[in-house]
Amino acid sequence: MSTVAATGSGRLLESPIVGMAPWIVFSLLVGPGRFEIAVALALACTVVLVSLGRLVHRGSSWKLLELADLVFFAGLAVIGGLADAGTLRWLEVYSGEVSNIALVLIAFGSMAAGTPFTLQYAREQVDPAQWHTPAFLRANYMITGVWGLAFLVAALVGGYGDLVLHNPNNIWTGWIIQILAIVVALRFTAWYPDVVRARARREQGLPVPDQPRLSGLLLPMAGLLIPVGIAVLVFDNTWWLGVALIVVGAFLSKALRE
Numbered sequence: 001m002s003t004v005a006a007t008g009s010g011r012l013l014e015s016p017i018v019g020m021a022p023w024i025v026f027s028l029l030v031g032p033g034r035f036e037i038a039v040a041l042a043l044a045c046t047v048v049l050v051s052l053g054r055l056v057h058r059g060s061s062w063k064l065l066e067l068a069d070l071v072f073f074a075g076l077a078v079i080g081g082l083a084d085a086g087t088l089r090w091l092e093v094y095s096g097e098v099s100n101i102a103l104v105l106i107a108f109g110s111m112a113a114g115t116p117f118t119l120q121y122a123r124e125q126v127d128p129a130q131w132h133t134p135a136f137l138r139a140n141y142m143i144t145g146v147w148g149l150a151f152l153v154a155a156l157v158g159g160y161g162d163l164v165l166h167n168p169n170n171i172w173t174g175w176i177i178q179i180l181a182i183v184v185a186l187r188f189t190a191w192y193p194d195v196v197r198a199r200a201r202r203e204q205g206l207p208v209p210d211q212p213r214l215s216g217l218l219l220p221m222a223g224l225l226i227p228v229g230i231a232v233l234v235f236d237n238t239w240w241l242g243v244a245l246i247v248v249g250a251f252l253s254k255a256l257r258e
Contacts, residue, residue, distance in 0.1 A: 016118040017189060018053070019065030020147065022046045022073060023103050024182055027096050027154055028175070031168050035092040039080055043073040063120045068106055072099070093168055100155035107148030116144035118189075139196040143189050150185035154178040171235050176228055183224055191217045215256040222256055225249025 026042035046069040053066070080091060110117040119140045123131055130136045154177075161173030168174055194212040201207070229245030232238055 016065065016121040016143070016147075017186060018049050019063055019069060019117070019121070020103070021049060022069050023099055023151070026073070026099050027151075027158075027178065028182075030092070030096040030099070031174065032089075032092045035080060035088065035095060038095075039073060039076050042069075043077055046070055046073055061120065064110060064115075064117045065106065065120075068102075072102060093162055096168075097155050097158045097162065100151045100158060103151040104148050104155060107144050107151070111141060111144055111148070116140045118144045118147075135196050135200050139193060143192060146188045146192075147185045150181040153181040171231065176231065180221070180224065180228070184221060187217055187220050219253060219256045222249055222252035225252070 022042040022045040025045055026038050029041060030038035046066075050066050050070065076091075076095065080088065083091060106117060119137075122136070122140055126136065157173045157177045158168075161170040162168050165173060191212060194210075194216075198210075198212055225245045226249040229242045229247075229249060231242075232245060233242030236242070
């Protein structure tokens with residue numbers, strides 16, 4: 001059982017997704033003319049979530065990701081406040097890639113150190129007897145790795161848009177691909193623990209009433225193709241690709257529900 005109160009807000013604050021929320025907010029909002037508002041919202045998000053975490057879970061330990069949130073976004077706020085016009089323009093264009101790369105380093109660095117950052121959150125949700133089991137550790141390595149890969153994809157496509165296309169607001173490199181990468185990581189974080197629990201029950205010879213299916217992971221992503229297709233129709237003027245994405249999304253969503 002969880003070692004903390006099993007309320008909806010409590011469970012939300014136990015999730016590593018909360019620690020990554022400021023990074024997601026920043027990486028999706030930042031761009032030319034939006035640096036200050038992106039930093040302000042990311043820092044405000046950090047302060048609110050950290051404060052709520054301390055109030056809901058009194059005495060809980062500080063997380064690596066919480067500390068990284070505070071240091072990184074407070075530092076960016078100070079740098080942005082002191083920067084000259086040229087530095088501010090550079091930050092507007094490239095700070096999104098800097099933040100994505102920073103989270104990639106946090107994810108893979110924590111794995112290399114033997115403590116994937118999701119482990120600190122997961123330990124607050126399970127019995128201490130499970131903390132050192134191979135399945136529990138493997139699940140956290142997998143989830144942390146998926147988040148590292150998601151932000152690596154975001155950094156690479158964002159860098160391509162900035163350095164090669166010279167268009168930070170390109171709909172594909174600045175928005176669609178980055179959002180899809182984050183959605184994949186979000187969905188995997190919600191889906192994979194059920195897979196691990198079901199596998200553990202099978203190994204113990206216990207019944208598994210709700211066997212997690214791969215369709216549970218893929219269905220939300222298939223459904224996302226429909227709004228992506230609409231966005232392409234509206235903002236990219238590539239009507240054939242927009243229509244194709246809508247049709248494929250509808251077909252896959254129907255097939256995966258069956």
